[in-house]
Amino acid sequence: MTSRKRNLHHAQKSLRPLKTVYLVILLALVVATSVYSLRQNNLNAIRLRDAVIEVDKNNGDIESALQDLRRYTYAHMNTNLSAGTTSIQQPIQLKYTYERLLASEKERVSKVNEKVYADAQVTCEKLYPIGLSGSGRIPCIEDYVAKNGAKEQPIQDSLYKFSFTSPKWSFDLAGISLAIACVLLIIIVAKVSLDHWLKGQMRDHL
Known part of the structure; x- marks a missing residue:
């Protein structure tokens, strides 16, 4: 071998x-x-x-x-x-947190606008004291609310995705x-x- x-x-x-x-x-x-x-x-x-x-x-x-x-x-x-x-x-989505924030923002805006509307009535009644539907009162209220009313702020859903x-x-x-x-x-x-x-x-x- x-x-x-x-x-x-x-x-x-x-x-x-x-x-x-x-x-x-x-x-x-x-x-x-x-x-x-x-x-x-x-x-x-x-x-x-x-x-x-x-x-x-x-x-x-x-x-x-x-x-x-x-x-x-x-x-x-x-x-x-x-x-x-x-x-x-x-992504992990915090759906319920996001929905709570949206609801909270809607509630905030609603409360602010309720007060703005009440203030508008008081202000415009002083400016236009003759009758609720008197000349200029309704446009005054609408204009006051448009200028001072709150709008919902957008909440980025991407902040609640991981x-x-x-x-x-x-x-x-x-x-x-x-x-x-x-x-x-x-x-x-x-x-x-x-x-x-x-x-x-x-x-x-x-």
Whole structure:
């Protein structure tokens, strides 16, 4: 047996304990762990998002709930949130906070305008004291209200929408198992390729 053939035989023998089937089984287990962990990451993000919505609905500590969601999303992969059957990420919308602000603004304007109208009546009665529908009184009231009345100020809904992006990879069970799976896949491909090459070389030296 030539020196080269002995070396090839020794290399092939050294690879035998590392059974490919065992590596494939290990890879399958690691991939299953990674898939499960990725799913758990997403479910936890959904739970935290739902907590934000619930706190918003009950007018609770929204900032704290948002911070919890933000920290979790930034620290774990696969925590981007999509809506419906689409994969497009949707922002977190503080719908109830926004609706409360709109209602508050409407109430503010209504109260201001009630006072303005009352002031207009007093002012215009002094200017036009003859009869409620006397010449000039109604136009006077309308003009006074137009000049001094309040208008609703627009509230930007973008200020109440939040979007958090998860990392491509994270140092958690999902990320670590995914990295191990990639390493195992490389080892399996390399081993299969090397086994095939060694067998070919052995045949050539028979």
